[in-house]
Amino acid sequence: MAETTIAPNSTQQFVDIEEIKDGIVHLKGGGLRSVIMVAGVNFELKSEEEQDIITAGYQDFLNSLDFPLQIVIHSRKLSIDKYLKSVQERRDQEPSELLRNQIDEYTEFVKGFVKENEIMTKTFFVAVPYEGGGAASIKKGVLGFFGGNKKKNAKKEKEESFEQQLTQLRQRIDQVLGGLERIGLRAVVLNDDELTELYYNLYNPETVEKKIPKEAGIKQ
Secondary structure, three states, X not given: OOXXXXXXXXXXXXXXXXXXXXXXXXXXXXXXXXXXXXXXXXXXXXXXXXXXXXXXXXXXXXXXXXOOOEEEEEEEEOOOHHHHHHHHHHHHHOOOHHHHHHHHHHHHHHHHHHHHOOOEEEEEEEXXXXXXOOOOOOOOOHHHHHHOOOOOOHHHHHHOOHHHHHHHHHHHXXXXXXXXXXXXXXXXXXXXXXXXXXXXXXXOOOOOOOOOOOOOOOOO
């Protein structure tokens, strides 16, 4: 029987990412990406005056940009397994039989409710790109923008030093953060671990997600 050899890391050929370092996504095509997580606001609960201020601020923010960016809404089904486990641990420590029975009834209620009503969690991101020499062609779609263009452009890479590219990207990040802050939105730049988790979830949508970012102070 002929033996089949599977090349190690063979799936990596489908991923546009070269590495993630110092909060920056380095692409195989030479581009750079930073991803900002943004806290949402309940627009409908705002007064008409507040809505007008937010809308005008958002318009001014977009008009101030001279580079492309992408706003991404990441929706996933919320997993309650960890929460139910903590409830069970609390139940096991409860000396009162009455309270233990009440916890059991509560647990069954939550399981039944989630089974009949899917609970979705939404996370908002802004992807800030730098292509090293100007706005190059960026593939459409979430993974396309986050991943970028696979084609390498050595000429553009030589036009600017890597440090210059990082400086330009960070200036864009500061501009975006400032614009979001003026609208009244809290935002944080994802670090290496958070970026890795985000991209893993994007490329593996069927897996259960962890909370990201844990230390950002932004409630999901």
